[in-house]
Amino acid sequence: MLWIEQLLNGLQYSLMLFLFAAGLTLVFGIMNLVNLAHGSLYMLGAYAAAALTTYSGSYVMGLLGALLFMGAFGAVLEIVLIRRLYRQDHLTQVLATFALILIFNESVRIVWGVQPLPYDMPAALSGSVPIVGDLRYSAYRLALIVAGVVVALLLYWMVARTRVGMWVRAGASNREMVQMMGVNVRWLFTAIFALGAALSGLAGAALAPLMSVQVGMGEEVLILAFVIVVVGGVGSVRGAFIAALLVGMVDSLGRAWLPGLLGTVLPPAIVSDLGPALASMSVYLLMIVVLAFRPMGLFSPGATSLWPKWLRVRPSPMLAGSAPGSASS
Amino acid sequence: MKRITRWALSLMACASLATAGATELRIGVMTTLSGAQAVSGVDMRDGIELAVKQLSGKVGGQPTRLIVADDQFNPGAAKQIAERLVKKDKVQVLTGIIYSNILLAAAPVALENGNIYLSSNAGPSQYAGAQCDSGFFSVSWQNDAVHEAAGKYAQDKDYKRVILVAPNYPAGRDATTGFKRFFKGEVVEELYPKLGQLDFAVEIARLREQKPDAVYFFLPGGMGINFTKQYRAAGIPDKTSLLTSQFSADQDTFAASGDAMIGVYNTGHWSTDTDNAPSREFVAGFEKAYGRLPSFYASQGYDAIMMIDAAVRAAGGNADDPVALRKALAESKFKSVRGKFSLGPNRFPVQDFFVRVVSRDSKGRLYNKTESLVLSNHADAYGAACTQK
């Protein structure tokens, strides 16, 4: 029973990480933009949802409102600032978005104070649900899993099956060509950034009732998101999904089982130090291992599909990631 | 990132400055005022400021300057801020730190400079025992104490199998050690999540698997709020009793954890229903000033100021004489909100501990209803190792 519960925990964590990382990989891969402020968007989504829920009294209204707000906020941010950074080198982008983190963190502190905002799970989901045998699982976490899967499918459908998705992939490969063919690339990029912001905000709002709505909550998850983007392959949504599963599972299951596993072979004194150490490092070790074999990530451009033919979802090389082969410094 | 909240609450008395022998008393208050852990720090600060206000801004009869700073829940930052308070602002007494890891980094700054550190919360075993210092006083408790009371209570209730949950830092280890000192049943498992961790899915899954008679958890501040909410949401059967300490069951956490806490038994040394004159005055004053009930953190901050007040008076108003001040502090002849209070030879408190249950009062607010006495005149286990008298 325990392993089922831990698997569910890992799955829930992975899906939320995917929501958060999907926006980042799109922005990174298509616009070649390193956005450190992505974590701030996550935080703002949580704050927006908490504030709107308190104001309207309804969890659903709060969540939807936050989603819309973050989409709009992302669009405005892109138009006002972000689009000036596309042609700059990564260092300038890092500095600018780092400055944004400082500004957002402090602004949130000014508006809402230093104490975490109260934000509860909706009453309907605050109980537990029987799963298997006498195992019960938190209803809210199950809802997160369902929501995560739904959004992932929607995203896949959008990128793989719609015209907009085609523009997105084409715009990443060859911006000029797509412009010449009549697609308004500027608005496309605004839309992509807004989508990324909305997804990030959604992840923040969804996880907030479980954690805590506080300043700086985005920075902790930001690193994991970057790891996911790099492991999955920059620009690949499918890569981000697989990588998020890997990272989320490795992290959760590592924390759950590594100490126990080590305890079977090593004395407890060493295990209590080594166990948590390895568990927290496991994600980074994973990244280094993946990059050692596939330096551009799992689903990078130019690589044939990772899956053997009989496991492939769709034999489409375009889906495997369309980031420009960046001659970066 | 470094943040210093410089609120020089200059409560300087006016006319009596001219009197000879009036030395300025400068008290440095460093506590956690930002992040998820800030709830306790804000209460601590409010309790301290209330006491200073009730003394009309003259602690010990001397013009007092209270300097409040935020330790940012970061030992490195706290050390630097302590340096500033001790070396630049030249405080005679430093107090206010909530967390043990912060204390271990920052207190030495004051002690090595010959100043006094009066702990209004954290009480690591080092300072009670082998590494005790003639300048280190505690008005609160030694870290193990509240957990020893819980262990005794669990023993009295005849629980056979218990799981312990505490954060992986000095006070967390002190908590499990203290509990096990008085609980003689089987501790099935000890879980040590990271300090500041907020998602306990992994730990709760392990709890469910083991089906213990009781779960005793020590998760201060924001950690405890999240754990309780997630624990209730996970649907663990009622056969497993939830037992905790005042660190997770007091006014600082009730607002956020709400109904999830009703019926939870916890151990502590003071509650809003503690019946004596100083306590009643404190609670009434706090409610009037801040519009909410005080937590035990606030009560300790309040007691700290009152203790300094009595000591400075006893030292003849001279706050700049460390030897006299220490002697006066050790005698601790002040009226604590706890009622019975005295200091042991290692300058840590000797006091009573009670078990309480979270209930609703006549106004519908959550509070700790004191049930029974668990440990009487309890001194800490480390005093014998302290050679610095």
Added chain:
Amino acid sequence: MKRGVIAALLVGFGLAALPVLLAAAGQEFYLGLLTRVMIYALAATSLNLLLGYGGMVSFGHAAFLGIGGYVVAIAAQHGVGSAWVAWPLALSVVALMGAVMGAISLRTQGVHFLMITLALSQMFYYAFVSLRSYGGDDGLSMTRRSSFGWEAWWPTVGDMGFYYLALVLLALALLLVHRLIPSRFGSVLVGVRENEARMSTIGFPVYRYKLVAFVIAAVLCGLAGVLNVELNRFVSPSVMHWSQSGMLMVMVIIGGLGRPWAGVVGAAAFLGLEEVLSHYTERWQLPLGILLLSLVLARVAGWKLPGGSRKEPQHV
């Protein structure tokens, strides 16, 4: 160059005289602050070598601050009180770790290099957080500063003596960097930054040059870490968190990326700004963020600023 030398000497004499003046005014507290500025100036200078001249955007540089500090603190806990033993040990460990980190990460480029350096430094961070016997998350204290044995005539264990030690070491490091840049090694490094493919075609062993630069920068940063732990007599894993690497980067950029004094100017400006702003408001991060953003936008718009005249490589 002459003017620069005179300016440097003037600043040097000023800094040398400062402690005496501060002691006379009873403001010894600021001695600690200035020492801290010098330590970060050293760290930022090392990053400038790597980032400004070498073009390697490493987000894990602060790891060396931590490693240098921890080796000294751990040695002290085991009874090693002599700086003659602890310091070379720390610097050797840092050099080794720098070589390993460089060897792994320099095989990648661009954003992957950024991520790998970040990941490696986070691994060190978590490793030290988990070392409960050496303090873990709470950090490790040193009861006293390491001693060089010449306390009679240069009391480095005291605050003023330590200040002068930091000043001397910073000066030596700056001298080293200033000799390195116009040398053959420095010129190759800049060439690699501008166009790696061309340098490689010409026949330079590009990877080796980058690795050597990485290790030199690591050792200088490790020295800053050693000075840092001696100053505070305390080190904690938070000193090697990626946000600290980010802070170092900000310092270098404010100071003028790729210019010789970037590290010193940047550290002084950043820490000075932090100190001044925090006097007026607890919300100093906001004006700092706005300032940084304005700086970046101005550069993007092509304005000529006193700092940073190095041409940015363009990215499509």
